[in-house]
Amino acid sequence: MTTASHAPVSLSTCPPTVAVLGATGAVGRELVLLLEQRDFSLDSLKLLASPRSAGTRLPFRGETLTVEAVSEETLAGVDLVLASAGGSVSRRWAPVMGTHGTLLIDNSSAFRLDPCVPLVVPEVNLDTASRHQGIVANPNCTTILLLLALAPLRRLAPLRRVVVSTYQSASGAGAQAMAELKTTSRDVLHDRPPRNRVLPYSLAFNLFLHNSPLAENGYCEEELKMLRESRKILAQPDLRLSATCVRVPVLRAHAEAVNIEFDRPVPVDDARRALAQAPGVTLMDDHADNRFPMPSDVTGKDAVAVGRIRQDLSHPNGLELWLCGDQIRKGAALNAVQIAEAMVRHGWLKPPSPRQLDQDAPVLQP
Amino acid sequence: MTTASHAPVSLSTCPPTVAVLGATGAVGRELVLLLEQRDFSLDSLKLLASPRSAGTRLPFRGETLTVEAVSEETLAGVDLVLASAGGSVSRRWAPVMGTHGTLLIDNSSAFRLDPCVPLVVPEVNLDTASRHQGIVANPNCTTILLLLALAPLRRLAPLRRVVVSTYQSASGAGAQAMAELKTTSRDVLHDRPPRNRVLPYSLAFNLFLHNSPLAENGYCEEELKMLRESRKILAQPDLRLSATCVRVPVLRAHAEAVNIEFDRPVPVDDARRALAQAPGVTLMDDHADNRFPMPSDVTGKDAVAVGRIRQDLSHPNGLELWLCGDQIRKGAALNAVQIAEAMVRHGWLKPPSPRQLDQDAPVLQP
Structure with a gap:
C-alpha cells in the first residue's frame, strides 16, 4: 500500500x-x-x-x-x-x-x-x-458479516476451508420483502393463504434456499458471491469455501453458522481472545448462561455479534462459530x-x- | 441378525x-x-x-x-x-x-x-x-431426517465426515411453543413487545441456537444427539459429525443444510439416483426451476424432501445437500x-x- x-x-x-x-x-x-x-x-x-x-x-x-x-x-x-x-x-x-x-x-x-x-x-x-x-x-451482506469473524482468526493460523450456512433475513430482498413477510404472516395467523408477490414463495413461518440464479455447478449466485468476494477481500485466491444460503422469516438481521478449517489447530481461547479484540465485532459467547447472538440482539446495531466458538468435533484443525449482524447496517x-x-x-x-x-x-x- | x-x-x-x-x-x-x-x-x-x-x-x-x-x-x-x-x-x-x-x-x-x-x-x-x-x-427428529439422506448415500461410498446446520421449527419444543410462536408473532405485528414463557426467547421474526444444555466442549445436547445417535444407527462409531442446531420461526417442519465428506469422490448424478430410489425420501431437486424443498412442502407429509445436491466446491470428496421433513411426523x-x-x-x-x-x-x- x-x-x-x-x-x-x-x-x-x-x-x-x-x-x-x-x-x-x-x-x-x-x-x-x-x-x-x-x-x-x-x-x-x-x-x-x-x-x-x-x-x-x-x-x-x-x-x-x-x-x-x-x-x-x-x-x-x-x-x-x-x-x-x-x-x-x-x-x-x-x-x-x-x-x-x-x-x-x-x-x-x-x-x-x-x-x-x-x-x-x-x-x-x-x-x-x-x-x-x-x-x-x-x-455482499453475508460476505461482510463472515469476514469480520474470519479476518481476526486468520491472523492466528492460515485459513484452509470454510463451510457456512446462512440464515438470511427478508431485508436482503429489500423493503418490499420485509413488508411482505409481515403481510403474509398476518395471512397465516388469520388462516388465510399467504399471498406473496415480491418473494418467490411465502416466507411466513417458512424458509427457502436463496433464490438467486443457479450456476451450472448447482450453487446459487449468493453462495458464489461469498466464495469469490471472500477470496478477493482476503487476497487468498486458494481459499476453499462452500456456502448454503437460506432465506428465513426474520426481518433485518442475518445469522451464519460457520465451520472453519485452519492449517493447524487453533485453541478456542485464542480464537475467543482474537474476536474479543477485533474491530466491528462484539463477542457474545456466554457458555455459562447458554446465551449467544440472536437477530434480535443485533437489529439496529453496528457490530457483528459472534459466539458459540467451539473446537470442531469432526476435524482437529477446525473451529465452529455462530454470528449475527444487521443486514441493512453492517x-x-x-x-x-x-x-x-x-x-x-x-x-x-x-x-x-x-x-x-x-x-x-x-x-x-x- | x-x-x-x-x-x-x-x-x-x-x-x-x-x-x-x-x-x-x-x-x-x-x-x-x-x-x-x-x-x-x-x-x-x-x-x-x-x-x-x-x-x-x-x-x-x-x-x-x-x-x-x-x-x-x-x-x-x-x-x-x-x-x-x-x-x-x-x-x-x-x-x-x-x-x-x-x-x-x-x-x-x-x-x-x-x-x-x-x-x-x-x-x-x-x-x-x-x-x-x-x-x-x-x-431425535434431526437425526432421523438426516439419516434418511445419509443412509442411501453411504452405499455409494463410506462416510467420513458430516457438517450440518439445522433450521428447526417450534414444534420440536412442543405444542405450547408452536402456540407461542403465533402469539409472539401477533405481538410483533401489533408493535407490542413479544411475551415468551415457553421458549427462552421470543422466536417471532427471530431465531436462536438450540437452548439444550451445553456440554463442556461447547456443543449443546441437541448437537451431540445428532453425532451419537447417527453413529449408533449407522453402526459407524468413527463417523465424524459436527452440528449447529438452530431454532427458527417455522411451525412444524425442520430443514438441514448438510455437507458430506466421503472417502472418495461421489458423482452428483449417482447421489441423485440413490436418493430418488431411497425409501422415505422424495427427491425435489429441480435446478431448471430453482425449486427445492421448503418446510411448507413437507408439512403433514411422510417423506423427507431432499434437493440442491451439488459437488462441494471446497472438497473433492464432498457433496452438499438440503433437506426438509415434518418434525412431528417423520x-x-x-x-x-x-x-x-x-x-x-x-x-x-x-x-x-x-x-x-x-x-x-x-x-x-x-
Whole structure:
C-alpha cells in the first residue's frame, strides 16, 4: 500500500457534496440515517432514485429533502455517490460519474469482482481502497458479516476451508420483502393463504434456499458471491469455501453458522481472545448462561455479534462459530458509510492518478 | 441378525392392546392420528398422560377417547406403549412396563444411547429392532431426517465426515411453543413487545441456537444427539459429525443444510439416483426451476424432501445437500408408528428371550 503518492486533499475545510442513489430503498434510507447519525461531514446531500420514486420526501438533519430522479444533471457537481439501487442502475450511471470525477461507493454486485475495483470491508482491507479508479465496491451482506469473524482468526493460523450456512433475513430482498413477510404472516395467523408477490414463495413461518440464479455447478449466485468476494477481500485466491444460503422469516438481521478449517489447530481461547479484540465485532459467547447472538440482539446495531466458538468435533484443525449482524447496517449501509468516512479522512476521494482511470477502467463501460 | 429364533406371534388374529403415553402433546396427538390414518391393527387404544392432562377427550376412529392418568393400573394389560412424554416420564414407567412384558417404543432421549436398546429408523436399521429387550428408542427428529439422506448415500461410498446446520421449527419444543410462536408473532405485528414463557426467547421474526444444555466442549445436547445417535444407527462409531442446531420461526417442519465428506469422490448424478430410489425420501431437486424443498412442502407429509445436491466446491470428496421433513411426523410420531408396524408385522413385540430382559436390562432401573 502506497498512500504517500496521493495528493492529500484537506477535506476538513472542503467537505464533499454527497448523493445517495437509491435513496428510497431499505439500504438507501439507512444510508441517509447513518450520514445523519454519524455526523458525516458533507457540503450538501442529494437524494437520487428512479423517476418513479422522485418526489418522495425524506428527513435529514432536521430538514426535509426531496428525492430527485437520477440524471446527468442531478449527478453534476457531486463528489461522492453512495449507491444502492441495483447492479443495472450502477452500471448505467458509473460512466457519467467517471466523467465528472465522482467517486462511486457501490453497494450492488456490478463491479465487485472487477480487478480494477477495490472490494472493501474497512476492518479487513481498507488499504486497498486507496488504489481505486473511481469506484469502490461494497461486498455482499453475508460476505461482510463472515469476514469480520474470519479476518481476526486468520491472523492466528492460515485459513484452509470454510463451510457456512446462512440464515438470511427478508431485508436482503429489500423493503418490499420485509413488508411482505409481515403481510403474509398476518395471512397465516388469520388462516388465510399467504399471498406473496415480491418473494418467490411465502416466507411466513417458512424458509427457502436463496433464490438467486443457479450456476451450472448447482450453487446459487449468493453462495458464489461469498466464495469469490471472500477470496478477493482476503487476497487468498486458494481459499476453499462452500456456502448454503437460506432465506428465513426474520426481518433485518442475518445469522451464519460457520465451520472453519485452519492449517493447524487453533485453541478456542485464542480464537475467543482474537474476536474479543477485533474491530466491528462484539463477542457474545456466554457458555455459562447458554446465551449467544440472536437477530434480535443485533437489529439496529453496528457490530457483528459472534459466539458459540467451539473446537470442531469432526476435524482437529477446525473451529465452529455462530454470528449475527444487521443486514441493512453492517451488511450494507454502514459498511459503505465507513468506507466513505475513511476515504474522506485519508484524502482518497479522488483516484491516485486520473490517467489510470481512463486507461485501465473497462469496468466503467456499461 | 437372527430373526429365525423368534417365536412368530400371529398378530393378525391377535392384535395388540396399544397405549399412547403423552397423548395430549404435539407428538402424542400425531401418534393417535397416525394410528387412525394408517389403520394400525389394534385390539384397543388407551390414551395416557400426566394426571394434569387426564380427562382430555380426543377423537379416534369415530369415537371419543378420554385421556387417563398413567399408573400401574392403566398400564396393565397393554402390549405396546408409544411414549412421547419426556425422558423422566419414560424412565419412571419403563420398569412397570418391563414387569408387564409391555414393549415400549420411546420417543424420549432416555434410553437412546443404551447399548441394550435398539435405536431405530426403519428405513435404515430395522433389523436391530428384533433384538430388543422391552424397549426400542425413536431417534431425535434431526437425526432421523438426516439419516434418511445419509443412509442411501453411504452405499455409494463410506462416510467420513458430516457438517450440518439445522433450521428447526417450534414444534420440536412442543405444542405450547408452536402456540407461542403465533402469539409472539401477533405481538410483533401489533408493535407490542413479544411475551415468551415457553421458549427462552421470543422466536417471532427471530431465531436462536438450540437452548439444550451445553456440554463442556461447547456443543449443546441437541448437537451431540445428532453425532451419537447417527453413529449408533449407522453402526459407524468413527463417523465424524459436527452440528449447529438452530431454532427458527417455522411451525412444524425442520430443514438441514448438510455437507458430506466421503472417502472418495461421489458423482452428483449417482447421489441423485440413490436418493430418488431411497425409501422415505422424495427427491425435489429441480435446478431448471430453482425449486427445492421448503418446510411448507413437507408439512403433514411422510417423506423427507431432499434437493440442491451439488459437488462441494471446497472438497473433492464432498457433496452438499438440503433437506426438509415434518418434525412431528417423520421426525417423531411417524417413525415410531413405522417401528411399531414393522414389529407387529415381524412378530417382534415380545423380546427374543425374556431371560435377557431380566438379566441384561439395567436401563429398566430408573
